[in-house]
Structure formats: structure tokens, C-alpha cells
Amino acid sequence: MAPTAAAADAGDGEEEQAQALLALLQRVQSEALRALGPHDFDPKLYVDLPLATDATAAAAAAALASLMRLPAPSRGEMDAYISRYFAQAGSDLVAVADPPDFEPEPRGFLPRVESGAARAWALDVHALWRALTRRVSPAVAARPERHTLLPLPGRVVVPGSRFREVYYWDSYWVIRGLLVSKMYETAKDIALNLVYLVEKYGFVLNGARSYYTNRSQPPLLSSMIFDIYMATGDMLSFHAEVHNVRIMDNHGRVHNLSRYQAMWNKPRPESATIDEEFASKLTSTGAKEKFYHQVASTAESGWDFSSRWMRDSTDMTTLTTSYIIPVDLNTFILKMERDIAFFAKLIGDMTISERFSEASKARHNAIESVLWNSDMEQWLDYWLPTDENCQGVYQWKPNSQNRVIFASNFVPLWLNAHHAGLERFVDEAKLVRVMRSLQKSGLLQPAGIATSLSNTGQQWDFPNGWAPLQHMIVEGLLRSDSAEARKLAEDIATRWVRTNYAAYKATGAMHEKYDVEACGKSGGGGEYKPQTGFGWSNGVILSFLEEFGWPQEKEIGCSS
Numbered sequence: 145m146a147p148t149a150a151a152a153d154a155g156d157g158e159e160e161q162a163q164a165l166l167a168l169l170q171r172v173q174s175e176a177l178r179a180l181g182p183h184d185f186d187p188k189l190y191v192d193l194p195l196a197t198d199a200t201a202a203a204a205a206a207a208l209a210s211l212m213r214l215p216a217p218s219r220g221e222m223d224a225y226i227s228r229y230f231a232q233a234g235s236d237l238v239a240v241a242d243p244p245d246f247e248p249e250p251r252g253f254l255p256r257v258e259s260g261a262a263r264a265w266a267l268d269v270h271a272l273w274r275a276l277t278r279r280v281s282p283a284v285a286a287r288p289e290r291h292t293l294l295p296l297p298g299r300v301v302v303p304g305s306r307f308r309e310v311y312y313w314d315s316y317w318v319i320r321g322l323l324v325s326k327m328y329e330t331a332k333d334i335a336l337n338l339v340y341l342v343e344k345y346g347f348v349l350n351g352a353r354s355y356y357t358n359r360s361q362p363p364l365l366s367s368m369i370f371d372i373y374m375a376t377g378d379m380l381s382f383h384a385e386v387h388n389v390r391i392m393d394n395h396g397r398v399h400n401l402s403r404y405q406a407m408w409n410k411p412r413p414e415s416a417t418i419d420e421e422f423a424s425k426l427t428s429t430g431a432k433e434k435f436y437h438q439v440a441s442t443a444e445s446g447w448d449f450s451s452r453w454m455r456d457s458t459d460m461t462t463l464t465t466s467y468i469i470p471v472d473l474n475t476f477i478l479k480m481e482r483d484i485a486f487f488a489k490l491i492g493d494m495t496i497s498e499r500f501s502e503a504s505k506a507r508h509n510a511i512e513s514v515l516w517n518s519d520m521e522q523w524l525d526y527w528l529p530t531d532e533n534c535q536g537v538y539q540w541k542p543n544s545q546n547r548v549i550f551a552s553n554f555v556p557l558w559l560n561a562h563h564a565g566l567e568r569f570v571d572e573a574k575l576v577r578v579m580r581s582l583q584k585s586g587l588l589q590p591a592g593i594a595t596s597l598s599n600t601g602q603q604w605d606f607p608n609g610w611a612p613l614q615h616m617i618v619e620g621l622l623r624s625d626s627a628e629a630r631k632l633a634e635d636i637a638t639r640w641v642r643t644n645y646a647a648y649k650a651t652g653a654m655h656e657k658y659d660v661e662a663c664g665k666s667g668g669g670g671e672y673k674p675q676t677g678f679g680w681s682n683g684v685i686l687s688f689l690e691e692f693g694w695p696q697e698k699e700i701g702c703s704s
């Protein structure tokens with residue numbers, strides 16, 4: 145997960161040049177804000193610009209310095225400057241409109257989807273892989289100092305719209321969809337690209353840009369490899385790291401758990417103007433640096449942003465992410481430990497297999513001792529004191545569990561969906577109790593599972609629902625002996641499919657997130673405009689349609 149010696153092997157000269165281009169682009173970003181104003185301003189666009197083929201960074205910097213001397217550059221002057229010195233954002237990725245493993249209707253595609261409307265839409269969603277598959281242009285590897293995009297050896301699938309590069313945790317659900325679409329080679333390419341990032345940087349980056357080298361995202365690489373292996377029998381290799389916190393429970397046992405922790409204490413380049421604006425109310429440099437560190441650590445969580453990480457949900461400067469032990473992160477790492485044990489056994493390395501099997505058992509105990517709350521029948525994030533550096537052993541305190549309801553409190557159910565034959569993470573009786581807790585939590589809404597119960601305007605809060613959260617909880621409920629749990633899983637999936645379908649029919653697009661209060665509404669909130677495309681939404685729809693089918697007589701539109 146998070147970096148230890150970020151970019152240590154990436155080469156010092158290369159790293160310096162990457163940082164010089166980024167610094168120039170951040171100055172362009174600030175100048176563009178001055179020229180264009182904050183309305184509809186997307187700071188990420190500017191740090192994604194490659195240098196134009198006939199431009200040098202020195203000439204672009206000199207011309208920018210002249211613009212900066214103007215009292216207020218006009219939109220025309222700014223546009224002229226950008227088109228003179230830079231190529232279009234995203235032009236350093238080559239569209240792969242015809243991936244070699246794409247077939248308009250692959251043999252054996254969604255055999256249980258009988259409804260004509262559902263099947264036609266599923267084929268549209270499947271065809272979106274053509275619009276989202278890219279290859280990094282060879283120009284990037286030839287002159288990396290001219291791009292913030294990082295070179296990658298294979299094809300990628302991007303989420304879409306402003307997200308022009310491959311993302312770490314998005315790729316898990318993209319791959320799940322690609323496996324339904326029988327695009328095994330593209331799925332393997334994505335995973336191998338992420339392995340390449342591990343080899344080069346020591347961990348999988350948040351996304352494949354030079355400004356993402358300071359942090360990772362939820363660690364799902366082994367899950368990708370596991371699912372590819374299950375679908376194809378092919379194995380890839382990988383490696384990952386964790387950031388440790390030690391907690392002593394009431395029986396004197398010390399547990400190791402993990403937290404998010406980015407290696408960064410500056411504004412995020414892709415959102416620098418926004419971060420600086422929030423930090424402007426903090427007076428000391430130290431306080432600003434701590435804030436920037438929390439912002440980057442929150443981006444590492446994938447839940448950027450949410451009241452889940454804030455002491456005061458109205459104040460971004462109260463982000464406290466690196467002092468929180470998150471339920472979902474520890475679920476992902478436990479799954480990774482089980483995956484490694486599985487693969488090591490498969491290749492006959494029993495020493496590694498046993499080591500990771502022991503680690504997964506220890507984390508299982510830690511999750512049950514530190515994060516499980518038997519009154520609420522949910523797993524809860526654990527908040528550490530913010531005045532310490534997390535080096536020592538903390539004494540567990542019941543009040544440090546965050547009793548606020550989030551969809552992540554139910555993500556450990558997902559562990560039940562994998563590794564048939566192993567001891568189940570949650571036994572049947574407990575699963576039914578957790579299911580009841582979910583049913584009365586308020587998270588179940590007409591169009592799916594809400595991210596939280598608080599409407600804060602942040603995108604990882606109410607009323608937004610996100611594809612990965614629906615998918616993990618549905619898969620967890622589904623692999624149960626309880627008919628009621630399986631029925632609830634299908635009910636949630638049905639609501640989610642219907643809302644995605646209705647929004648697609650209304651807008652012609654698949655969306656990054658949805659408003660779960662009503663069927664057919666896309667989501668909003670957060671620091672950027674709602675995006676379409678969209679990698680993980682497409683992947684989850686294909687996965688649900690494969691799992692549950694769609695009978696002829698079942699209505700796919702919103703039922704009134």
C-alpha cells in the first residue's frame with residue numbers, strides 16, 4: 145500500500161525532471177485559475193498536459209513568467225499560451241478502439257440474461273471497453289520528462305472523462321467486468337502494468353501519473369490476480385507493503401493492524417488550488433503540512449472525501465485519516481494475505497504459504513478484537529489519539545471505535561465470498577446478525593446502498609452509492625447458506641442494475657457514482673464535476689448480470 149521509499153528505484157535524474165515538469169504545470173494551473181476564475185475550473189486538467197512536440201519546458205516557463213507579470217491574463221491569452229506550449233491532456237494515451245480480445249458478442253456472454261432490453265444494454269456496456277481501453281504512447285517512454293503520465297508496458301482501461309489514466313482500486317472492478325466480457329488478455333495487461341509499478345516504485349501508485357507517486361490506494365492487486373487466475377488458470381506475481389499500528393486488547397494481546405499513510409505533505413498537484421484554498425485558514429507552515437498530509441492519505445483510501453475521516457464534517461482541515469484504522473483497508477490486506485498463501489501453496493512454496501496463512505489468522509483475530517462491535521453487529525473504524533506518532537502500543541478503548549454508520553462497516557462480509565474450502569470469515573449465525581444490522585442501518589435505499597447516512601456534500605457520503613461498495617456487500621451476502629441473505633443480495637443488485645440502466649437510458653452514459661435515494665439518478669458532490677465512462681460501474685453491472693441473470697419477464701426500468 146503506501147510508499148516507503150517512493151520512487152527509490154525510479155532513477156534520481158528522472159525523478160528530478162518529473163518534479164520540474166510538475167512544478168511548471170502547477171504554476172500554469174494557478175495562472176489558469178487567475179485567468180479563468182473558479183467557476184467550472186478543473187485543476188487536474190493542467191497537471192495532465194504534456195509538452196507540445198516543438199516546445200521546451202524552459203521556453204514554456206519563460207512565457208509563463210511573462211503572463212504572470214500581467215495584472216490579469218485574459219482567457220484568450222491563457223488559451224493561446226496553453227495551445228502554443230502544450231499538447232492536449234490525454235493525447236499521450238493512444239486509444240485502442242479494437243482490443244484484440246474484444247468481440248462484439250463473445251461466445252458464452254451472459255447466458256442467463258434473457259430480457260431483450262437487459263441484453264441490449266449489457267452489450268452496450270460491454271462495448272464501452274473499446275472507448276476506455278488505451279495504451280501509453282511510445283513518446284512517453286522515449287521522453288518521460290515531457291509528461292506527467294507514466295510509461296506502462298501494456299494496455300490499460302481508464303475510468304473515463306477527467307480520469308485519463310489507470311487507477312489502482314478501480315482496476316479491480318474493471319477486471320471483474322473484463323472477465324465477464326472474456327477479455328482475458330486486457331485484464332492480464334492491467335494487472336501486469338500494476339505489477340510493473342510495484343517493481344519500479346515499490347508499491348502500486350494511486351494512478352499512473354508522476355503526481356501520484358506519493359501514495360497508493362486500497363490494496364487489491366492480489367484480488368485482481370486471484371480472480372484472473374480463477375477465470376484463466378494463469379498466475380502473475382506481485383508484492384505489497386503495509387503501514388502498521390499496534391493495539392493491546394483487554395486480554396493483554398497485542399494486535400497489528402494497518403492505516404493509510406501517504407508520503408506527502410504538500411498540496412495534491414491535481415487539486416493544488418483547492419488544497420491551498422482550504423489551507424489558507426491555517427496559520428503555521430506546520431499546520432498546513434499536516435493538513436496536506438491528511439488530504440493525500442485520504443486520497444489513498446479511495447474515499448476522497450468523506451465525513452468518515454473528519455473530526456468535524458463541515459471542516460476539511462479536520463481530516464484525520466492517518467490516525468484511523470479503517471475496517472475496509474484491513475479487510476483488503478487480510479484478503480491479500482489469504483491470496484498469497486493460496487498462490488504460494490499452488491507453486492509448492494509451503495514456507496511462504498504458511499507464513500501468510502499465519503499472518504491472515506493474526507489479522508482475523510485483530511479485526512475481531514479491535515474493530516468488531518457486538519452491540520451494533522458491525523465492524524467499526526478505530527480512531528487513534530492524534531497527538532502521538534503511532535509508534536508505541538495503544539491500549540484498546542471501546543470509545544475509540546467510531547460508532548457512526550458507513551457502508552465500509554459491512555465490507556468484511558466480502559471475505560466470505562472467496563477461498564472456498566477455507567474457514568469462513570463470518571459464520572452463518574453471525575452473518576445473519578450482520579445482515580439484520582445492515583437492514584436496520586438506514587443504508588439500504590431505493591436505488592442501492594448509501595455510502596453513509598450524512599449528507600455532507602462530500603462525494604463519499606449520503607446520498608451517493610458507489611459500485612465497489614454494492615459489489616463487495618452483495619458478494620458477501622450471496623455466499624451464504626441463508627436464503628434470506630441471498631435474497632437480500634439479489635434485491636440490492638436488482639436496485640443497482642435498475643438505477644444504472646435508467647440513468648444510462650436518460651443520459652446515454654454510465655456514471656462514476658449514483659444517488660441512491662431514487663432510481664435513475666446519478667450522483668454528485670465532491671470537488672470535481674460528476675464523471676462518466678465509467679470503468680468500475682461498467683464492471684460491476686456486467687458482474688451482477690452474470691451472477692443473477694435477468695429473466696425475460698423482469699422489468700429492468702425503474703418500477704414506479
Ligand SMILES: OC[C@H]1O[C@H](O[C@H]2O[C@H](CO)[C@@H](O)[C@H](O)[C@H]2O)[C@H](O)[C@@H](O)[C@@H]1O
Nearest residue numbers: 188303307311314350414443446447448
Ligand atoms: O482528483 C481528485 C481525486 O480523484 C481521484 O479520486 C476519485 O476518483 C478515482 C478514480 O475513479 C477513485 O479511485 C477514487 O476513489 C475517487 O475518490 C483520485 O484517485 C484521487 O487521488 C484524487 O485526489
